[in-house]
Amino acid sequence: MSPRGRRPGGEDTRGAIVEAARAEFSRGGYDATSLRAVARRAGVDPALVHHYFAGKPALFAEVVGAPADPSALLGAILEGPREELGRSLARAFLQLWDSPEGRTRFEMVFRSTASHEESASLLREFLAKEVFGRIVAAVGDPSAPQERQRLRAGLAASQMVGLAVMRFILRLSWVAEASVDDIVDEVGPVLQGYLVR
Structure with missing residues (x-):
């Protein structure tokens, strides 16, 4: 029984x-x-x-195989200096995925979202609400139209995902072999420009 x-x-x-x-x-x-x-x-x-x-972000991170809870990492970034947000975000993103295990997990997440609309939709909702939505709410220009803030957040997300695809999936040597510091120096100001006005 x-x-x-x-x-x-x-x-x-x-x-x-x-x-x-x-x-x-x-x-x-x-x-x-x-x-x-x-x-x-x-x-x-x-x-x-x-x-x-x-919480739900940590549970979702476990479901998709993220090596850490991205929402918790974001909290630490948002508590840091506003003028360093872009660089901090780029560094945290690379540290999250830039290990043999992290690269394998990113590849799994990427392939899942590329081949299953259900997975892609889940990841979009998570990024919009728990990552870039939180950034916009914390540091976005409150006088800017919400559509413009969302566009900037989406462009920042595209920068991060594009970087990860070039580094971990396509492994373009110029990007795949670059040091974290060099990438942060180049990508950090771009993210800062999108997210902090």
């Missing part, structure tokens, strides 16, 4: 939460997915989801 009630904590519980989150994100998208719905699908108490994951 199988036990009744909610599943207790443990390694298999963490895995069940991740699988439930993958199903919920796929079903409803990033914005519509709640941690309560994930807990319900996994058969656990919502507090157990919070025990394993700091």
